[in-house]
Amino acid sequence: MRDSTLSDSTLSDSTLRILLVDDHPVVRAGLRAVLESAGRLVVVDEASTAAEALAAVDRLQSTDGGPDVVVMDIELGEGPSGIEATERLGRSHQGVPVLIVSTYGAVSDVQAAVSAGALGFLLKDASAAELRDAVSQAAAGSLVLPAQLARRVLGGGAGQEPSLSPREIDILEELARGRTNQQIAAGLFISQATVKTHLNHIFGKLGVGNRTEAVTVARARHLIRG
């Protein structure tokens, strides 16, 4: 499955190969420094966008057996968010453990991350040891949630996070740009009727009543960039 000179099992003391995904070079350097400081973890590649991340996993899987863990920032600048990237990874490359790191610990973010298939959610103010432990746990298939987050997320114990389809995300992105239904229809080569159908589905899934609120909620849940 991976570097055969070390081990071909998933022994807990073998080297863990990590793919870093963050749009900030500084943060990537920091994560790399922290992760590699203990010796057992090694960063085999870095990506700064969702697209790069997908490509990197592809490449790594076809040549090296793939990364053991993907450490992904929830925020990736312009393009798709870390949540979206995680969802896509889950659909195309099942079984790759993703650890989401974020600056803030909004309950909705954590829920969105877990719904998207992430095997962990860490804050950027986590200590080096916490980060390394979380990576190990994720590699072993365990879900890692710091106590303070877990309490808030599980304590609230509400409903499930409904997941939006890729097309619905497209619509949402257009919405955020202030486009009218007509403009969205033209831009996506579909009819206004279809746009309205998607919109109604989106409103239902997000629990909102209009487009403006939909954008706000989508942003808060990192479903779209921004």
Place this chain on the structure above:
Amino acid sequence: MRDSTLSDSTLSDSTLRILLVDDHPVVRAGLRAVLESAGRLVVVDEASTAAEALAAVDRLQSTDGGPDVVVMDIELGEGPSGIEATERLGRSHQGVPVLIVSTYGAVSDVQAAVSAGALGFLLKDASAAELRDAVSQAAAGSLVLPAQLARRVLGGGAGQEPSLSPREIDILEELARGRTNQQIAAGLFISQATVKTHLNHIFGKLGVGNRTEAVTVARARHLIRG
């Protein structure tokens, strides 16, 4: 935490001593890795809050001649922001060059940083080379602003940043929550006509054509929370 064997003058090609201020251990590690990768820069101390930063500068100045540059995150978690810390540093320890780093490049943030006395404003997605150059420039007393930010701040082409009135901000906050004009009117104890008037002013000032886009632009410019 430092290295007195290198130099005690401020010659331009001597080692530059840096104080890092950021509340995220990962980001500090990243900044340190990037800054020290070239050899001429050395991080002599780190702080995670404004108070720690002030204390660190105090200590460094009384024992070693102080840091040559303070690299400060604009966001420092709970306590005072990097902007506030910069202001305080300017009042109590004149002459310490501060370089602000931020995730976003809101014009208002840049203006606030410069007003507070910062000698530079960098985005976290800056390259390693940009960061190191900016530190050198700041140490030499020059203001460093990446081209893309400078253009926006100095109004290269467009116009001034239109300022919204407090009432308009109120309206904008309600907009972001997805409220209808009727709901906004009720919530603010005014008529729908007034809401519409404010809305039209807002659209004009922000250069947008509808409420959804207005919220997006307002958020991007940090005019409202979120």
Place this chain on the structure above:
DNA sequence: TGATGGATCAACCGTTCGGTTGATTCCACG
């Protein structure tokens, strides 16, 4: 193979929004 869910489209209808014009009050600034 039937079921499910995503994506597409249509027609209808009431509500809300956005644009415009014009007006009044209040306060700050010079």
Place this chain on the structure above:
DNA sequence: CGTGGAATCAACCGAACGGTTGATCCATCA
């Protein structure tokens, strides 16, 4: 003391939105 900006309100109208129902096509999946 006038000027101007901010905030308030009214009335009108066309355009856009939101809700609803119902339908087709297609891929995936049990």
